[in-house]
Amino acid sequence: MLTGLSLSALVLAGCSTEAATDKPTAEKRQQLFDEQCENTVIPELPELKPLPAQEGTSKVTSEFGDVELPTHPKAALGMYTTDVDMLIWLRYPLASSQPIRGDGYKTFPCFFPYDPLEGVSTFGNFPDYDFESILLAEPDMILNGLGYDKKVVKRLPEIAPTYSVNAFDGKSWLGHFEETAEALGRTEYFDAWRQLYDERLAEVRKEIGDTAGIVVAPVGVWEGKVQTGCYSGVECQVFDDLGLTIADSSLANDREGEALSGEQVGKLEDVDYAFSGKGLGPEGQADFDKSLAELDKNALWGQLDFVKEGHIVTSEMEMTYGSPSGQLAFLEVVRRALGKEADK
Numbered sequence: 001m002l003t004g005l006s007l008s009a010l011v012l013a014g015c016s017t018e019a020a021t022d023k024p025t026a027e028k029r030q031q032l033f034d035e036q037c038e039n040t041v042i043p044e045l046p047e048l049k050p051l052p053a054q055e056g057t058s059k060v061t062s063e064f065g066d067v068e069l070p071t072h073p074k075a076a077l078g079m080y081t082t083d084v085d086m087l088i089w090l091r092y093p094l095a096s097s098q099p100i101r102g103d104g105y106k107t108f109p110c111f112f113p114y115d116p117l118e119g120v121s122t123f124g125n126f127p128d129y130d131f132e133s134i135l136l137a138e139p140d141m142i143l144n145g146l147g148y149d150k151k152v153v154k155r156l157p158e159i160a161p162t163y164s165v166n167a168f169d170g171k172s173w174l175g176h177f178e179e180t181a182e183a184l185g186r187t188e189y190f191d192a193w194r195q196l197y198d199e200r201l202a203e204v205r206k207e208i209g210d211t212a213g214i215v216v217a218p219v220g221v222w223e224g225k226v227q228t229g230c231y232s233g234v235e236c237q238v239f240d241d242l243g244l245t246i247a248d249s250s251l252a253n254d255r256e257g258e259a260l261s262g263e264q265v266g267k268l269e270d271v272d273y274a275f276s277g278k279g280l281g282p283e284g285q286a287d288f289d290k291s292l293a294e295l296d297k298n299a300l301w302g303q304l305d306f307v308k309e310g311h312i313v314t315s316e317m318e319m320t321y322g323s324p325s326g327q328l329a330f331l332e333v334v335r336r337a338l339g340k341e342a343d344k
Contacts, residue, residue, distance in 0.1 A: 029107070036280050037110035040316050041336065043328040045113045046196065050093035060183050062163055064153055069161045070141050071185065077139035079146050079156065080126060081109055082167065085323035086177060087143055088116045089193050090186045097137040099125030101318070104279050109318040111329035135159050143180070170256070172233035173322020193324050200328060201241050204335045208242070214338065217247035218257070218320075219274035219312070221291040226265055229257025232322035235275055238331050244338075247271050262298045273337060274306045277317035288314065313337045 053074030075095035078084035102124025123133035147166030181190035230236035278288040
């Protein structure tokens with residue numbers, strides 16, 4: 001149930017290059033966009049102009065100690081793609097090269113704002129870190145959401161002043177975003193994002209009407225089991241905000257959900273729509289299809305209503321890791337899936 005993507009989006013986004021300092025060409029950006037972003041969902045995003053660089057620093061307190069950061073840097077870098085997105089929404093000018101995942105991505109996530117990424121090259125930085133490319137990007141500030149890795153927390157300040165946070169500690173990404181904005185003195189830009197999100201919510205609520213009778217769940221496959229948890233909170237935040245009924249399995253274990261064996265998938269019998277992240281491009285589709293083919297061998301899985309009705313809604317996996325653009329994008333995914341469902 002994926003919706004076609006307008007090629008006007010992200011044509012100016014950066015691309016992956018042999019060297020992190022190479023400038024991407026328009027032709028290369030378009031090629032990578034075509035290869036990576038077909039049939040993905042991109043939200044309409046506002047203009048996000050970075051604030052101009054200025055001299056001056058301020059002391060910022062983090063869970064890893066105090067750090068002296070430039071208040072208006074000229075070349076900020078995000079350690080992970082979600083950090084890059086937050087930097088854009090908090091109006092930071094970006095360093096000339098930024099990281100992407102090295103396991104399937106050719107350019108930035110398809111739902112990212114693209115104007116601030118014009119001329120920005122990329123380098124793979126996850127799951128393997130590329131500290132040399134980070135150094136070559138010459139950042140004067142780094143936002144690091146991978147605070148769970150002590151080696152990264154220790155290494156990055158040797159390159160540039162770094163604000164680190166463990167953004168993947170099981171808590172909602174939204175709370176981390178708000179706390180980061182407050183710590184960096186940019187709460188007004190978090191508030192602006194929140195206002196936009198609330199306005200979009202109101203529009204989607206109006207479009208889909210009464211949704212209380214629709215039962216939804218995040219559904220993924222990991223190590224042979226069906227995972228139903230909310231992970232960083234993106235999916236269930238949208239579900240809650242729209243008044244949808246979240247499946248009990250997803251709410252179990254403080255919203256970490258359950259890992260259901262083949263004999264346990266009947267716990268999803270009340271689910272009307274399952275939302276599942278997948279990788280991009282032909283390889284991502286092939287992996288997703290392989291997972292579904294294995295599940296289809298299970299008669300209990302085949303009897304579930306959302307399976308019989310074809311109500312497995314896929315979206316770009318990176319949305320679910322938690323970032324401002326990803327939250328807006330997933331809201332759009334739900335709108336396209338349920339926009340007329342309440343009228344049936």
